[in-house]
Amino acid sequence: MKKLLAKSLLFLMPLVMFFIYLEVNLSTIQNSYSYKRQCFEHQLDSIEVLVLGSSQVVYGINPAFFTLHGFNLSNVSQTLYYDTHLPLAYLDRMPRLKYVMINISYFSFGEQLIDGREAWRDYYYSQYWDVNFPEMEYLDSKRFSKIFLYTPMRSLSYFWDSFQVDLIKNYEPSGYSRIDTTIHTQSDSTGFLRVRTHDDCFLEKRIAENQRDVEEFIRVLQARNITPVLVTPPVCETYSKFINHEKMQRNYDRVQSICSKYNCKYFNYFSDNRFTRTDFCDNDHLNFIGAEKFSRIINREVLVAR
Amino acid sequence: MLFNSLHFLLFFIVITALYFSLSQSKRWMLLLAGSCYFYMAFVPVYILILGFTIVVDYFAGILIENSTGKQRKLYLLYSIVANIGVLAVFKYYNFFNDNFSALMQGLGTPFSFPYLSILLPIGLSFHTFQAMSYTIEVYRGHQKAERHFGIYSLYVMFYPQLVAGPIERPQNLLPQFHALHEFDYARVTSGLRLMAWGLFKKVVIADRLAIAVDTVYSNPERYNSVGLIIATIFFTYQIYCDFSGYSDMAIGAARVMGFRLMTNFNNPYQSSSIGEFWKRWHISLSTWFKDYLYISLGGNRVPVPRWYFNLLIVFLVSGLWHGANWTFVAWGAIHGVYLIGGLLTGGIRKRISKILHLDRIPLLSVLTTFGLVAFAWIFFRANSMSDAIYIATHSITGIPGVIHRALTHQTVYQNLGLSTSFMVLMVCSIILLETVHFFHNKYNLAIVFRRLPTPVRWAFYYAIVLAIIFFGVFENRQFIYFQF
Numbered sequence: 132m133k134k135l136l137a138k139s140l141l142f143l144m145p146l147v148m149f150f151i152y153l154e155v156n157l158s159t160i161q162n163s164y165s166y167k168r169q170c171f172e173h174q175l176d177s178i179e180v181l182v183l184g185s186s187q188v189v190y191g192i193n194p195a196f197f198t199l200h201g202f203n204l205s206n207v208s209q210t211l212y213y214d215t216h217l218p219l220a221y222l223d224r225m226p227r228l229k230y231v232m233i234n235i236s237y238f239s240f241g242e243q244l245i246d247g248r249e250a251w252r253d254y255y256y257s258q259y260w261d262v263n264f265p266e267m268e269y270l271d272s273k274r275f276s277k278i279f280l281y282t283p284m285r286s287l288s289y290f291w292d293s294f295q296v297d298l299i300k301n302y303e304p305s306g307y308s309r310i311d312t313t314i315h316t317q318s319d320s321t322g323f324l325r326v327r328t329h330d331d332c333f334l335e336k337r338i339a340e341n342q343r344d345v346e347e348f349i350r351v352l353q354a355r356n357i358t359p360v361l362v363t364p365p366v367c368e369t370y371s372k373f374i375n376h377e378k379m380q381r382n383y384d385r386v387q388s389i390c391s392k393y394n395c396k397y398f399n400y401f402s403d404n405r406f407t408r409t410d411f412c413d414n415d416h417l418n419f420i421g422a423e424k425f426s427r428i429i430n431r432e433v434l435v436a437r
Numbered sequence: 438m439l440f441n442s443l444h445f446l447l448f449f450i451v452i453t454a455l456y457f458s459l460s461q462s463k464r465w466m467l468l469l470a471g472s473c474y475f476y477m478a479f480v481p482v483y484i485l486i487l488g489f490t491i492v493v494d495y496f497a498g499i500l501i502e503n504s505t506g507k508q509r510k511l512y513l514l515y516s517i518v519a520n521i522g523v524l525a526v527f528k529y530y531n532f533f534n535d536n537f538s539a540l541m542q543g544l545g546t547p548f549s550f551p552y553l554s555i556l557l558p559i560g561l562s563f564h565t566f567q568a569m570s571y572t573i574e575v576y577r578g579h580q581k582a583e584r585h586f587g588i589y590s591l592y593v594m595f596y597p598q599l600v601a602g603p604i605e606r607p608q609n610l611l612p613q614f615h616a617l618h619e620f621d622y623a624r625v626t627s628g629l630r631l632m633a634w635g636l637f638k639k640v641v642i643a644d645r646l647a648i649a650v651d652t653v654y655s656n657p658e659r660y661n662s663v664g665l666i667i668a669t670i671f672f673t674y675q676i677y678c679d680f681s682g683y684s685d686m687a688i689g690a691a692r693v694m695g696f697r698l699m700t701n702f703n704n705p706y707q708s709s710s711i712g713e714f715w716k717r718w719h720i721s722l723s724t725w726f727k728d729y730l731y732i733s734l735g736g737n738r739v740p741v742p743r744w745y746f747n748l749l750i751v752f753l754v755s756g757l758w759h760g761a762n763w764t765f766v767a768w769g770a771i772h773g774v775y776l777i778g779g780l781l782t783g784g785i786r787k788r789i790s791k792i793l794h795l796d797r798i799p800l801l802s803v804l805t806t807f808g809l810v811a812f813a814w815i816f817f818r819a820n821s822m823s824d825a826i827y828i829a830t831h832s833i834t835g836i837p838g839v840i841h842r843a844l845t846h847q848t849v850y851q852n853l854g855l856s857t858s859f860m861v862l863m864v865c866s867i868i869l870l871e872t873v874h875f876f877h878n879k880y881n882l883a884i885v886f887r888r889l890p891t892p893v894r895w896a897f898y899y900a901i902v903l904a905i906i907f908f909g910v911f912e913n914r915q916f917i918y919f920q921f
Binding site: 271 | 442443444447457620622625626895898899902903906907908909911
């Protein structure tokens with residue numbers, strides 16, 4: 132037994148050292164999660180508007196066009212669970228916070244990361260935000276190791292590149308990420324596939340828990356005199372024409388019932404005709420032109436008007 | 438708990454360390470508790486089903502041994518009905534119900550029984566068959582009934598082979614739970630080596646191939662015959678590496694603690710006939726069917742038509758054992774037809790190959806067998822019978838078109854949506870696998886390995902460990918055979 136232990140230790144030592152080296156260096160790489168947290172914590176004292184949501188908000192709302200100090204805490208594929216859980220630990224440290232914008236997309240109420248192909252993102256929230264989705268496997272290596280979080284193969288490629296990788300290209304300190312493209316690739320076929328992808332990740336069984344999270348979050352905000360606002364961002368017509376209208380109506384009814392229950396406002400820009408194809412980079416994401424337009428509209432109609 | 442998870446790594450280290458630090462009298466308790474924990478990590482409540490079959494078969498074994506004549510047969514029957522009953526309810530109820538209601542619909546009198554909304558308990562067919570082999574062997578007088586309830590429970594629940602075999606026989610496994618297993622450095626390291634090789638096959642080869650296979654088989658109509666054939670060949674290796682990888686890890690984990698589990702795979706894709714393939718593939722199941730079904734039906738000691746019928750029955754049941762779906766039944770039937778066809782045409786084929794001197798090229802029969810086996814896997818993997826028929830027909834009928842494209846200097850290779858480096862890695866992995874098999878056949882690699890100087894041996898170990906970590910897929914992909 133002693134011989135096995137001694138030899139195992141000897142065998143494992145170089146491996147362990149190599150992995151520690153990798154882990155340490157990988158943890159120095161900034162990604163959208165670590166970068167947003169860092170910027171967010173840096174601005175806590177001054178943030179007046181907090182914007183939450185998924186990629187439609189990441190690329191679609193630029194707080195630089197607000198007259199109040201805003202921060203965009205959304206992230207790609209961020210679900211309502213994280214929208215409503217990430218800010219909780221910080222509310223006490225945000226004395227100037229007046230508005231929190233909760234994004235309600237076509238798919239928001241039926242989505243949880245763990246059900247789909249982007250379940251790996253749960254582990255980024257776990258490692259970089261200390262927020263753990265309850266159904267996440269406790270003993271998953273992605274929860275403890277950066278090598279497994281980034282995937283071992285990608286970690287190895289970062290190692291070959293001497294860890295000189297830029298994963299936060301286009302991200303601004305306000306949390307907004309700019310999409311420069313003005314080439315319009317949105318077509319009916321990609322719109323159809325995009326809606327189908329969103330329909331696939333929408334599970335009826337998730338609606339109740341998401342609605343509960345939103346309502347609880349609204350209660351917490353209102354108890355602190357912070358105004359919650361529900362917003363549905365615009366999409367291109369090549370997207371909206373393929374949606375399930377019955378599902379959309381149920382979403383709308385759900386939001387209306389929440390708003391009337393808690394006396395809060397809902398702003399629906401889903402099919403807003405002020406947005407044209409040139410404002411989008413694809414079927415459901417605004418480019419920098421559309422983002423400026425949308426941010427100014429939000430500022431005018433949601434923030435200043437109140 | 439999956440063998441390819443951090444959870445299992447920690448579990449294995451703790452259980453093995455405790456095992457060697459406990460006295461012999463307490464080891465069975467540790468293994469039983471560990472096995473319960475291992476099983477309950479999937480769906481805890483299903484341990485009750487396992488508990489039910491354990492209690493039934495434990496008492497059935499004692500009652501069979503203590504009785505004579507018709508009474509013995511009756512107790513055996515009770516046990517078999519209980520085991521098959523569990524399988525029927527949890528695995529086949531909805532399948533038969535669906536087919537029954539379709540039949541009634543066809544007859545113009547729509548009727549169906551209520552749908553049972555339950556999840557199939559992991560590895561149900563494996564431990565049910567292992568439990569059945571115990572009562573049958575006691576009935577046949579080949580095995581004494583086990584009086585120690587804990588040891589008997591462990592026989593059914595021994596964690597390395599609980600959910601995907603090898604399906605052990607009581608004569609081999611039960612006495613080992615009573616024997617003392619000392620710590621043996623050479624045996625332990627040999628077990629660990631086998632586990633590492635099994636894990637390599639699972640996460641580096643099988644799970645990576647699965648990405649390509651899943652892409653094609655989920656939308657077969659998008660691919661030409663080259664794409665379909667590549668995906669089918671990939672699946673042929675995926676299922677082998679997945680299942681034999683699991684078996685290697687199971688055998689290795691048991692070996693570390695001093696238990697000898699039966700060999701489950703013996704280079705099946707190097708078989709030169711379908712008959713030989715079944716002597717090398719999933720050996721513990723094929724011998725189970727041979728010992729308990731084929732021989733009970735009369736085996737080959739019956740008139741020839743009845744012999745063929747027996748073979749077909751065994752393969753149809755084997756197909757159904759794999760899953761409650763017509764695709765599995767079709768897969769079993771295809772193998773049955775292969776075997777019967779092989780027996781019927783044996784003489785002619787021998788003469789033709791002698792005339793054409795084909796018998797001088799042994800690789801030809803290996804490749805033919807591989808092709809036939811791969812073709813049958815289409816039905817095993819396809820999501821539905823219609824998909825299977827589409828893939829099977831289009832793999833073949835598309836070939837002239839591919840040849841035409843090749844002759845007219847057009848591209849025949851169809852991108853499966855994967856990068857070139859991915860495809861290169863896959864092809865290299867398959868070549869590595871076959872090279873290891875080739876050398877293992879010629880020289881016993883375990884012995885060759887032991888004789889290598891330590892630095893060379895360790896270099897191999899490092900290569901395997903690093904390949905597992907950096908090229909492996911760690912997305913908690915279940916082993917294919919867990920569903921059976």
